[in-house]
Amino acid sequence: xxxxxxxxxxxxxxxxxxxxxxxxxxxxxxxxxxxxxxxxxxxxxxxxxxxxxxxxxxxxxxxxxxxxxxxxxxxxxxxxxxxxxxxxxxxxxxxxxxxxxxxxxxxxxxxxxxxxxx
Amino acid sequence: xxxxxxxxxxxxxxxxxxxxxxxxxxxxxxxxxxxxxxxxxxxxxxxxxxxxxxxxxxxxxxxxxxxxxxxxxxxxxxxxxxxxxxxxxxxxxxxxxxxxxxxxxxxxxxx
Numbered sequence: 001x002x003x004x005x006x007x008x009x010x011x012x013x014x015x016x017x018x019x020x021x022x023x024x025x026x027x028x029x030x031x032x033x034x035x036x037x038x039x040x041x042x043x044x045x046x047x048x049x050x051x052x053x054x055x056x057x058x059x060x061x062x063x064x065x066x067x068x069x070x071x072x073x074x075x076x077x078x079x080x081x082x083x084x085x086x087x088x089x090x091x092x093x094x095x096x097x098x099x100x101x102x103x104x105x106x107x108x109x110x111x112x113x114x115x116x117x118x
Numbered sequence: 119x120x121x122x123x124x125x126x127x128x129x130x131x132x133x134x135x136x137x138x139x140x141x142x143x144x145x146x147x148x149x150x151x152x153x154x155x156x157x158x159x160x161x162x163x164x165x166x167x168x169x170x171x172x173x174x175x176x177x178x179x180x181x182x183x184x185x186x187x188x189x190x191x192x193x194x195x196x197x198x199x200x201x202x203x204x205x206x207x208x209x210x211x212x213x214x215x216x217x218x219x220x221x222x223x224x225x226x227x228x229x
Contacts, residue, residue: 004161034216043205044162044219057214093161095217103215104150109161 002028004096006110013084013117020080021113023094029074030096034107035067038091050077074099084117091115122206127224130196138191138223140206145186148211153180153191155202156222162205165191201227 003026013019023033031052036044048069049057056069068080077096081088091114095107123141130136142151153165166173166180168189173180179192193200205222209215 006161032215036219043221044156046216046218049214049216095161097215103211104152104167104209105215106152106164106167107154107162107215107217109163111161112159 002026002096002098002108004094004108004110006094006113008113009111010114011116013115015085015117016083018080018082019084019115020078021092021094021115023077023079023096023110025075025096025098025108028096028098028108030077031074031099033071033077033094033096035069035077035079036093036095038093038112040091044093047079052077081115084115086117089115089117122208122220124204124206124220124223126221127226129226129228130193132198132227132229133195136193136196136200136225136227138193138204138206138225139188140190141188142206142208143187145208146210149208150211151180151182151186151189152207152209152217153178153204154207154217154219155200155204157199157202162219165204167209196225196227198227198229201225 005024007022033050035047038044047062050071052071058064071077093112095109152167154162156162168180181190203222
């Protein structure tokens with residue numbers, strides 16, 4: 001089956017530093033990837049839609065200058081949390097839709113990155 | 119965004135069927151009904167999806183009401199590994215394929 005790999009699975013960083021999270025589709029190409037954030041005991045919140053070769057589309061209330069998304073190839077999207085603060089501590093999850101595939105083809109999710117900012 | 123309503127939690131016994139309900143009274147004609155589940159500390163996993171007809175796959179069955187205002191995910195024989203949060207999501211045709219998650223149903227399975 002289609003596999004999405006996220007790296008790192010866990011990261012601890014100091015306040016004010018930046019952290020990059022990678023999301024790779026291992027056995028399929030993904031024109032579109034999605035980034036989510038999940039706080040403890042809460043549901044997933046969509047942050048942005050990442051499109052290969054173009055700018056990401058951010059959901060309302062998500063700061064694009066703080067959460068930089070780069071989707072430079074059909075198998076890799078990265079999320080960089082810039083100048084991280086403790087309130088950015090969360091579980092970040094990416095997902096990808098296989099290309100070509102219909103708009104309703106299932107999303108494949110990575111296993112998430114737990115970010116802790118101290 | 120189209121909304122779904124699910125019970126916060128449900129309990130089941132191992133090896134018994136489980137029926138997870140979902141209400142989506144504002145569904146439009148082109149919205150697909152998707153189900154995903156999330157095991158603890160993992161990313162969500164696709165379960166099943168459908169539009170109007172009932173659907174079956176190796177994981178579950180999806181029963182869709184005739185008026186499409188509700189649906190039920192059926193796990194035919196629950197196992198301990200099925201304990202997860204189950205999300206019922208309406209995927210809107212004009213939203214670029216993105217999924218907006220609601221609160222879901224936390225399913226616990228008792229041995």
